[in-house]
Amino acid sequence: MPAVSPADKRDVSTQRPHTAAASTGSAAAAGGKTTVGEVAGGGSGSPGRARASHGTAFWFAAGAFATQMGFGTAPTPLWPLYEARDGFGPTTVTVAFALLVVGASAGFLGLGHLSDVHGRRRVIASALSVAIASAVVLIAWPSLPGLLVGRVLTGVGIGLMASTATTYIADLYSRSHPGRSASGVPGIVTTAANLGGLALGPLIAGIIAEWAPVPLVATQAAFGAVMAVFLVLVLLSPETVDSGSAARERPARFALRPAGAGMFTGASGMAFVAFAALGLFSSLGAVMIRGQLGIASPLVSGVAGFISFGSAAVGQLTMGRAAVRRLLGVGIILFPVGLALVAVSLSHPALWLYLIASAAAGAGSGLLFKASVGQVASVAVPESRAGVLAVFFVIAYIGMGVPVILFSLATQWAGIEPAIIGFAVLLSAGAAISVATVRRRLA
Structure with a gap:
């Protein structure tokens, strides 16, 4: 779920690894228009159907990204309905949710680097195809096994989409605006598409439900x-990638700049804890609202999910031009405060307090993640940027899946209140250690 700050995006957008040079370069100079007959491999003009301009395709990619991310979080208010239909409990909910992580990890690690070699558009089309197949499985196989298979496929689609869409959006913008390499627009649009999609998924599903x-x-x-x-x-x-060049050297899947390993480790740790908090709201938010607050409305659960992810997006967009140290400073305050308020809202049931808590924790998560993905982008070797982001997202998505399963098991052993307190303390400590690691390595 990448959201690169404008300063970091400057590094991303000015690097154009493996792009088709002459023919598409002249098209970009003409305002981002591609020729009639441009083919999928990058545009050297054999007869065929017309392509959209780079500027128009920029918005197509953003819309596809937002929709697929929303599809991933759409079950947030629906988990109680799945529980009732298939007769399982909260722990199975977290397992079903975490299977998205399994699929996403496979997509990120095994396939996420492929757009550096085979092209952005081809990988994004594959991501959408897998997600559509997931929707078909979830409709045609209405049982727990169908749910589990569907969630794995949803994750694979996200794994293919996220790192590729981030790079593709930057590529398309730089082609359509060749004189604006330092623009923050791609970073803003990526943030809105990514976290905005994640926020709208629960809201739309809640309205439908x-x-x-x-x-x-x-x-x-x-x-x-x-x-x-x-x-x-x-x-x-x-x-935007010249996938047909036989002379082009295949890039490494994972390559960091010299002395970049420490920054990558600290940034990945921040992403892990940030996604763990968002995973809690995505998987068990509706269950906690129904069980602890006594509210069964899918719409309320959808609004709660919208607030947590929406706050992450608003926080990133509001502080889009802030320095990394500023992002870290604000994020490391909001994050533990929000988690602490979640614990209070469940021990002293109050919907308004839970919504405020999810907004604070969501905003803190968004800021920490924004800082982390920007630093990962800055230490990646440009030719393997998609591969490095793929590994980074695997770590983040493991954070979204594994901790919530452990949290669910802890609630069965110790109860919801001690479990949420322990969850908040551990994640806050992890965030503090990761932020300190990143700060030490900032120039």
């Missing part, structure tokens, strides 16, 4: 249809 007659089917069908539209639009978009 509140009023649709068959909410589990209707939600999957709605997201599947929109992703199918974006699949067509992405297929009409230009490529």
Whole structure:
């Protein structure tokens, strides 16, 4: 779920590894227009269908990114409905949620680097296709095994999409605006698409579940249809990687600049704890609202999920031009305060306090993640940027999955209140250590 700060995006957008040079370069100079007959490999003009301009494709990619991320978090208010349909409890909810992490890890680590070699557009189209297949499985196989398979496929699609979309959006913007290499627009749009999509997923699913007659089917069908539209639009978009160059050396999957390992470790630790907090709201938020606060409305659960992810997006956009030290300073305050308030809101049940807590924790998570992904981008060797981001996202998504399973098990052993207090303390300590590590390595 990348969201690179404008300063970091300058480094991303000015690097154009493996891009088609002459023909697409002249097209960019003409305002980002591609020629009629440009082919998927990057645009040297054999006869065929027309492509969208780079500027238009920029928005296609952003819309596809947002929709697929929303599809990943759409089950947030639906987990109680799945519990009732298939007869399982909160621990199975966290396992089903964590299977998205398994799929995403496979996509990020095994496939996320492929766009550096085979092209951005091709990988994004594959990501959307896998996500659509996931929606079909979830509709056609209405049982726990179908849910589990569908969640794995959803994760694979996210793994293919996230790091590739970040790079593709930067590529397309630099092609359509060749004189604006330092612009913060790609970073802002990526943030809005990524976290905005994650925020809208629970809200849209909550609205559908509140009023649709068959909410589990209707939600999957709605997201599947929109992703199918974006699949067509992405297929009409230009490529930004010259995947047909036989002379081009294959980039390393994971390569850091000299002395970059320490920064990568600290930044990955921040992403791990940030995603652990967001994973708690995504997987068990609706369960906690129903069990501890006594509110069964899917719409309320959807609004709560929207607030946590939306606050992360707002925090990133509001502080989009802030220095990394500023991001770390504000994030490391909001993050533990939000988690502490979550514990208070569950021990002294109050929806308003839970919403404030999720907003604070979400904003803190968003700022810490923004700082972390920007630093990872800065220490990656440009030719393997997508591969480095893929490894980074695997670590972040493990944070989203494993801690919430442990939290669910802890609630069965010790109860919800001690478990949430322990969860808050451990994540806050992890955030503090990671932030200190990154600060020591800042220039």
